[in-house]
Amino acid sequence: MSSDEQRRLGQLRDNLAAVHERIARGCADAGRDPAEVTLVVVTKFFPASDVLLLHRLGVRHFGENRDQEAAQKFGEVRAALSHAGEQEPVLHFIGQLQSNKAGHVAAYADVVQSVDRPKLVTALAKGAHAHDRRLLVLLQVSLDGETSRGGALPEELDALADAVAAEDLLDLRGVMAVAPLGADPDASFARLREVADGIRSRHPGATWVSAGMSGDLEAGLRHGATHLRVGTAILGSRPSLL
Template structure:
C-alpha cells in the first residue's frame, strides 16, 4: 500500500476504529476493576501482518508492538525502524512474545526491546550473551505455565523464583515481571489469579519487576481484573490473520 492511497486510508480508518474499540474495552475493564487506564500498556501483536500496518498503527499512537517469529520480526522491524527514523519519529518498543529457541536468542537480543517468554536457564544465558555482544540492555519477563505443562513454553510457578534469580544475576538483563497465556478452555480469571500470586512473590524479591503481561483479544478484561499492566492484543485490532503470510 502506498502512502496516501485509497487502500491505505481505508486500512487506516479500519485500524483506527478497531483500536478505539479496544481502548474502550480497556477503559470499561479498568473502571470495573477500580484501576486507572494510564497504568495499562497496550501491546499490539502484529505477527503475520506487514510493516505497512505497523507504520499505520504508529501513526495512530501505538508505540508497543509484539512479534513471535524471529525471522519475520527481525526483517519487518528493520524496515519499520528505518522508515520511522527517516521520518524523525523513531519511538517504538518491540516485544518478543513467542517461544524462543536458544540458538535464536542472541539474534533476538539484538533487535527486541523486551522478551516476554523467558522460561529456562539456558535461554537466560543465551539472551545475556546476545545482549552483551551488542552492548544493549534487554528487558525480560518470565513466562509462567499455568496448566502444569511446559511443552508450550513457560516455567512452572514453583520454579519461577529461581529463574528470576538467574535473570537478576545477568548484568544487561532487566527483570521486569511475568507473562502468561490462559490455558485453552480454562477459566481466565482463575488462571490470571494464579499468575498474580507468582507476580507478587517475585516482586517481593525484586521490586522493579512489577509488570504483569496477561490478557489478549478474548480475555483482556480478566487480565485487568487481576492486575495486568500489559495486554497483548492482535486480532481485535488487525483482524484475522492474512491467508498468504
C-alpha cells in the same frame, strides 16, 4: 496515501478505539487507572505497512513471536521511522524462543516476554553483551503444568528470576502468561497474580504482569495486568486466513 491505505487506516483506527474503550471499561470495573496499562499490539503475520499505520495512530508497543519475521519487519519499520524523524517503537518478543536464536533476538528486541529456562537467560545475556544492548525480561509462567507450549512451572520461577537478576544487561520486569485453552481466565490470571506477587517480594522492580489478549483482556485487567497483548481485535484475521 492511496485509497487502500486510507481504508486500512480507518479500520485500524476504529478497531483500536474499540479496544481502548474495552480497556477503559475494564479498568473502571476493576477500580484501576487506564494509564497503568500498556497496550502491546501483536502484529505477527501482518506487514510493516500496518505497523507504520498503527504508529501513526499513536501505538508505540508492538509484539512479535517469530524471529525471522520480526527482524525483517522491524528493520524496515525502524528505517522508515528514522528517516521521517519519528519515535522508534518498542518491540516485545512474545513467542517461544529457542536458545540458539536468542542472540539474534537480542539484537533488535527491546523486551523478551517469554523467558522460561536458565539456558535462555544465558543465551540472551550473551547476545545482549554481543550487541551492547540492555533487554527487559519477563518470565513466562505455565499455569496448567504443561510446558511444551512455553512457560516455566511456578516452583521454578524463583531460581529463574535470580538468574535474570544476576545478569548486568538483563532487567527483570515481571511475569507473563497465557490462559490455558478451555480454562477459566479469571482463575488463571488470579493464579498469575499470586506468582507475580511472590516474584515481586524478592525482586521489587518486577512490577509488570503481561496477561490478557483479544478474548480475555478484561479478565487480565481484573487481576492486575499491566500489559495486554492484543492482535486480532485490532488487526483482524491473519492475512493467510483472509
